[in-house]
Amino acid sequence: MQVLVRDNNVEQALRVLKKKMQREGIFREMKARRSYEKPSERRNREEAEAVRRARKAARKQAVRDGLIAAPKKKPLVDRRAPRPAPQAAAQNKSDQGL
Structure with a gap:
């Protein structure tokens, strides 16, 4: 199995390697071979x-x-969308008298 490292980005290459290994079932096989079956x-x-x-x-x-x-599909969540800060939500509750 071979993974190319681009622009010295080792973290991205590791992610790609792990994804390939997961797809090939290597992790499952390693777990199965830990002990005798x-x-x-x-x-x-x-x-x-x-x-x-x-x-x-x-x-x-x-x-x-x-x-x-x-089966019903889960709604897509945009992880890049900004979320309101937790302090702002707490501030709004205190403004409402809760």
């Missing part, structure tokens, strides 16, 4: 994962077919 536990885990995948696929197909309603 018995073959029976492995079979049970893999079977449960397969059931979860099948349910998810069936749910998505049902949404596409119109059999169930699609």
Whole structure:
């Protein structure tokens, strides 16, 4: 896996590397390899994962077919938008006599 560092911006390169590793499933595999997993536990885990995948696929197909309603989407929050200072909110409450 390779990540380019542009303009000596190591922090950004680390973010990109972590995102790539997350996408590849490396963190999950590292966690799984910390301790020994018995073959029976492995079979049970893999079977449960397969059931979860099948349910998810069936749910998505049902949404596409119109059999169930699609889950409500969360409203987008603009993180760059300025927020009012906490002191200003406290000041407004004291002005109202609360």
